[in-house]
Amino acid sequence: MMVSFTLNGSPATGRVERPVSLLDFLRDELEVTGSKSACEQGECGSCSVILDGVVVCSCLVMAADVEGSSVTTVEGLESEETLNAVQRAMHETGAVQCGFCTPGIVVAATDLFSHNPSPTTVEIKEALAGNICRCTGYGAIIRAFETLAEESA
Amino acid sequence: MTARTEKRSSRVDEGIGESAPRPDGIAKLKGEFEYAQDQWVEGMLWGATTRSPHPHARVLSIDVAPALAIGGVHAVLTADDVPGRASFGLEHSDQPVLAGERVNFWGEPVAVVAAEDDATARRAAAAVVVEYERLEPLTDPEDADSQGEVFRRVRIRRGDQSASGSVVIEGFYEVGMQDQAPLGTEAGLAVPDGHGGVDLYATSQFVHADHEQVVASLGLRPDQVRAHPAGIGGAFGAREDVNLHIHLCLLALHTGQPVKMVYHRSESFTGHVHRHPARMWYRHEADEEGNLVRVRAKISIDGGAYASTTAAVLANACYFAVGPYNCESVSVDGVGTRTNNPPCGAMRGFGAVQACFAHEAQMDRLADVLGMDPLELRRKNALESGDPMPTTGQVIETPLPTVEVIDSLAAMPIPEESERAGLPGGSGLTTEEHHVVRGIGYAMGIKNLGFSEGFDDFAQARVLLTPGGAIVETAAIEVGQGLVTVLAQIARSAMGVSRAEVRHVDTSRIDSAGSTSASRQTQMSGGATLQASSRLRARILEHFAGDDLNDDGVWRDGELVVPMSRVTDEKWEETVTFRHPPTSPPDDDGQGVVHADFALAAHRAVVDVDPELGLVTVVRVDTAQDVGKALNPQSVIGQIEGGIMQGVGLAVMEELILEDGVIRNPNFTDYLLPTILDAPDVEALLIEQEGSWGPFGAKGVGEPPTISSTAAVVAAIRDATGRALTRVPVRPQDIAL
Numbered sequence: 001m002m003v004s005f006t007l008n009g010s011p012a013t014g015r016v017e018r019p020v021s022l023l024d025f026l027r028d029e030l031e032v033t034g035s036k037s038a039c040e041q042g043e044c045g046s047c048s049v050i051l052d053g054v055v056v057c058s059c060l061v062m063a064a065d066v067e068g069s070s071v072t073t074v075e076g077l078e079s080e081e082t083l084n085a086v087q088r089a090m091h092e093t094g095a096v097q098c099g100f101c102t103p104g105i106v107v108a109a110t111d112l113f114s115h116n117p118s119p120t121t122v123e124i125k126e127a128l129a130g131n132i133c134r135c136t137g138y139g140a141i142i143r144a145f146e147t148l149a150e151e152s153a
Numbered sequence: 154m155t156a157r158t159e160k161r162s163s164r165v166d167e168g169i170g171e172s173a174p175r176p177d178g179i180a181k182l183k184g185e186f187e188y189a190q191d192q193w194v195e196g197m198l199w200g201a202t203t204r205s206p207h208p209h210a211r212v213l214s215i216d217v218a219p220a221l222a223i224g225g226v227h228a229v230l231t232a233d234d235v236p237g238r239a240s241f242g243l244e245h246s247d248q249p250v251l252a253g254e255r256v257n258f259w260g261e262p263v264a265v266v267a268a269e270d271d272a273t274a275r276r277a278a279a280a281v282v283v284e285y286e287r288l289e290p291l292t293d294p295e296d297a298d299s300q301g302e303v304f305r306r307v308r309i310r311r312g313d314q315s316a317s318g319s320v321v322i323e324g325f326y327e328v329g330m331q332d333q334a335p336l337g338t339e340a341g342l343a344v345p346d347g348h349g350g351v352d353l354y355a356t357s358q359f360v361h362a363d364h365e366q367v368v369a370s371l372g373l374r375p376d377q378v379r380a381h382p383a384g385i386g387g388a389f390g391a392r393e394d395v396n397l398h399i400h401l402c403l404l405a406l407h408t409g410q411p412v413k414m415v416y417h418r419s420e421s422f423t424g425h426v427h428r429h430p431a432r433m434w435y436r437h438e439a440d441e442e443g444n445l446v447r448v449r450a451k452i453s454i455d456g457g458a459y460a461s462t463t464a465a466v467l468a469n470a471c472y473f474a475v476g477p478y479n480c481e482s483v484s485v486d487g488v489g490t491r492t493n494n495p496p497c498g499a500m501r502g503f504g505a506v507q508a509c510f511a512h513e514a515q516m517d518r519l520a521d522v523l524g525m526d527p528l529e530l531r532r533k534n535a536l537e538s539g540d541p542m543p544t545t546g547q548v549i550e551t552p553l554p555t556v557e558v559i560d561s562l563a564a565m566p567i568p569e570e571s572e573r574a575g576l577p578g579g580s581g582l583t584t585e586e587h588h589v590v591r592g593i594g595y596a597m598g599i600k601n602l603g604f605s606e607g608f609d610d611f612a613q614a615r616v617l618l619t620p621g622g623a624i625v626e627t628a629a630i631e632v633g634q635g636l637v638t639v640l641a642q643i644a645r646s647a648m649g650v651s652r653a654e655v656r657h658v659d660t661s662r663i664d665s666a667g668s669t670s671a672s673r674q675t676q677m678s679g680g681a682t683l684q685a686s687s688r689l690r691a692r693i694l695e696h697f698a699g700d701d702l703n704d705d706g707v708w709r710d711g712e713l714v715v716p717m718s719r720v721t722d723e724k725w726e727e728t729v730t731f732r733h734p735p736t737s738p739p740d741d742d743g744q745g746v747v748h749a750d751f752a753l754a755a756h757r758a759v760v761d762v763d764p765e766l767g768l769v770t771v772v773r774v775d776t777a778q779d780v781g782k783a784l785n786p787q788s789v790i791g792q793i794e795g796g797i798m799q800g801v802g803l804a805v806m807e808e809l810i811l812e813d814g815v816i817r818n819p820n821f822t823d824y825l826l827p828t829i830l831d832a833p834d835v836e837a838l839l840i841e842q843e844g845s846w847g848p849f850g851a852k853g854v855g856e857p858p859t860i861s862s863t864a865a866v867v868a869a870i871r872d873a874t875g876r877a878l879t880r881v882p883v884r885p886q887d888i889a890l
Contacts, residue, residue, distance in 0.1 A: 018272060020272075024271075027191075028270075028271070031193065033184070033187075033190075033191040034183070034184020034185070035184070036188070036190070036336070036337070036386070037190065037338075037415075038336045038337065038338065038386070038418065038821075039418045039820070039821035040417055040418055041418075041820060041821065041822055043820075043821035043822055044336065044821055044826075046336060073184065074182075074183065074184035075183070075184050075185075078183055083179065083182060083183070087179075087182040087183070090178075090182060091174055091175075091178045091179060091182060092174070093787075094172065094174075094175075094787040094788065094790070094791050096175060096178045096181050096182060097387075097633035097634065097635070097791055097795065098335070098336065098337065098385060098386050098387040098388075098632060098633025099177070099178075099181030099182075099186055099386070099633065100188065100335075100336035100337045100386030100387060100633075101336050102181050102182055102184075103184045106182060106184075125829045125830055125832075126830075128829045129828055129829055129830050130828075131828075131829070132336065132821070132826050132828060133336075133829075134334055134335055134336050134387050134389070134795075134799075134826065135387055135633045135634075135791070135795045136791055136794060136795050136798075137791075137793075137794030137795040137796070137797055137798030137799075137832060137835065138794070138798065138829045138832035139790070139791075139794035139832065139835055140787075140790075140791055140794065141829070142829070142832070
């Protein structure tokens with residue numbers, strides 16, 4: 001079957017021939033590889049995308065189910081050549097190491113700040129509780145978003 | 154370019170000592186950075202692996218016909234299809250590329266498949282029919298030891314073996330099997346070159362070691378294989394050994410098409426080595442004042458089915474068995490066993506983690522019996538520069554600021570908490586605040602930097618000066634730690650130019666940089682980069698008879714004499730192979746100059762525990778660490794915080810559960826990893842005492858954070874609960890039952 005949906009603001013269509021996750025569909029069929037596959041079972045958040053306004057693990061969504069929906073991946077978050085505020089904050093505090101968790105964290109944090117421009121530390125942690133980072137120990141990630149929250153307050 | 158009459162400062166921005174941002178950071182933040190998983194070429198096939206469902210079995214027959222019969226399958230290869238050396242291994246080539254007559258661990262590769270897409274390849278791998286005769290697995294390390302199934306025994310005897318102290322502490326300690334769990338699983342792409350050779354782009358910490366092993370097993374000339382650094386999603390030791398590398402090249406050459414393979418998470422848990430589980434018996438003897446008089450230890454680590462780096466991990470556990478303390482009478486007996494458990498090898502801390510958990514528990518018990526403050530006991534026995542290592546007798550020549558580390562940590566205030574992220578067990582109704590008991594614990598650990606025991610440890614780097622700035626060429630692997638940042642900083646500072654870029658080149662274009670492990674690349678590849686940059690600058694200045702070089706060009710007596718555009722009309726490059734001070738193998742008593750350098754750290758953990766439910770929240774972990782010179786403070790802090798988090802993981806949640814050699818939790822639902830809600834607050838003091846042979850006096854910083862953080866957290870839980878807690882990870886039942 002063909003699946004048509006809105007991907008990062010533009011129409012997208014792809015062929016779905018077997019039960020396949022949205023993540024594999026994005027990466028292998030549409031060759032949009034910013035979202036990462038790390039656990040295949042919704043535990044690590046590396047594949048986080050915004051589906052019709054809600055952050056989801058794209059490895060847990062069937063590709064066929066996004067027909068008519070709107071999907072935003074990390075590739076759809078920055079404006080032109082610039083970083084969005086979440087990305088800039090992470091770059092400045094050293095919140096990126098290997099970077100494999102980064103697209104998922106950028107997606108989850110962008111969603112958080114779009115709803116809550118000055119979250120508390122607990123709110124930041126709760127919003128990112130589904131995103132595992134194995135490199136940073138989370139310290140720089142928390143500092144990035146605490147700083148951003150202060151700037152927005 | 155116009156000559157300026159006023160010369161700018163020769164100090165460059167984003168040189169050493171500054172928190173320069175990662176050059177790949179923006180690409181990673183935008184999702185544009187290419188990881189090994191993201192590679193794609195036209196006409197590419199997908200690979201998959203058939204793995205043993207048994208930890209120990211004889212392979213009676215393999216029928217590949219059902220797999221080949223599936224549409225879209227291009228190849229199914231078994232042990233018979235390996236044209237060269239049938240086995241591989243970092244230290245000993247004892248692990249079959251594909252199992253032939255026997256499988257020795259659960260998940261061992263038996264066949265590999267190439268097909269037109271990932272799903273078909275996996276279906277075909279499952280369709281290979283392997284007939285096994287199951288054999289009894291050997292899974293108990295003590296049984297293996299008594300049967301002589303060992304990879305190495307280490308024997309250390311130093312000082313008067315009849316010495317004794319009036320205060321005696323004996324203990325038995327265990328460490329469970331931890332997994333590196335890098336977020337990126339194993340992945341790679343092999344592309345045939347059309348002339349019988351192959352290019353490999355795969356996850357790795359050491360492309361030259363991969364190259365050597367691929368060449369041997371494919372039966373090719375070295376120049377026919379090129380191993381290229383690829384984008385890496387973390388490593389922590391898991392990528393030092395070959396896993397899919399030879400398989401990919403076999404499939405690519407067999408099919409004549411590019412082949413890509415990406416492990417799923419469950420496969421990744423069987424596809425790479427783990428941290429060795431350990432059993433450790435200790436006896437400390439001290440005098441009434443708390444001076445260590447004698448330490449005896451027996452350390453058993455289980456290497457699993459194949460050698461990997463077990464011999465070196467065991468040696469490390471034994472050499473650092475006493476910790477950073479002086480003691481004149483020491484004996485250590487170590488054994489690394491061979492079993493049918495999953496193979497174990499490198500993980501951050503490499504043997505020192507296991508020993509630290511034991512020696513620090515012993516030191517705390519000793520302090521308790523003596524009625525001493527635990528830090529005062531450590532300070533009293535502190536091993537410092539100029540002292541002989543308690544185990545090997547090697548006199549420590551490089552700085553080792555042990556007392557400064559202890560005193561700095563002791564002086565750090567414990568700040569008031571700002572905002573609690575939750576009680577033990579989470580933010581629900583699991584526990585109530587009045588049940589929570591706070592505990593504080595300390596620990597300290599030491600480890601070698603670089604390769605030891607006479608290994609010819611070197612790193613090559615090439616520095617070029619081009620119109621676009623300095624370029625550093627290297628085969629050293631960036632795994633996320635920031636080598637790509639720090640090598641550029643070193644080149645900027647040493648050359649005097651503001652633009653510098655690191656280019657990762659393949660094995661045909663540069664000699665080895667050695668492994669990205671043992672906390673060694675900043676010192677080794679950084680050392681090569683510094684020497685190459687300095688020599689290149691000196692050559693350029695000599696050539697143009699100048700006295701300074703910057704972005705404008707060559708200067709003499711404050712005048713710009715040759716603009717950069719003319720300087721770079723000529724080709725400027727310098728290649729350096731850097732070696733650290735030589736080491737030697739130990740003698741029969743384990744004595745000798747076996748290490749090139751050392752680093753240490755101390756940690757203070759604060760925990761909240763519900764003793765009835767056995768639940769723990771690690772509130773904060775503070776640290777002082779011996780870093781030599783922090784070349785990029787932000788990166789150093791990143792290594793410290795990340796390393797502490799992995800240490801906390803081993804302390805309270807991370808363990809691969811084995812049952813008769815089978816991993817019961819090979820997935821992220823059941824192998825628990827710390828989340829942001831588990832992250833303690835961290836305050837780190839960087840203790841800079843320059844004098845090491847690393848560039849600008851820098852020491853490696855990656856491993857010390859992981860070594861004693863585990864021990865400190867468990868010490869804090871003991872403080873809160875009064876429990877002995879002799880095993881990590883500490884489980885709720887260890888506290889509550």
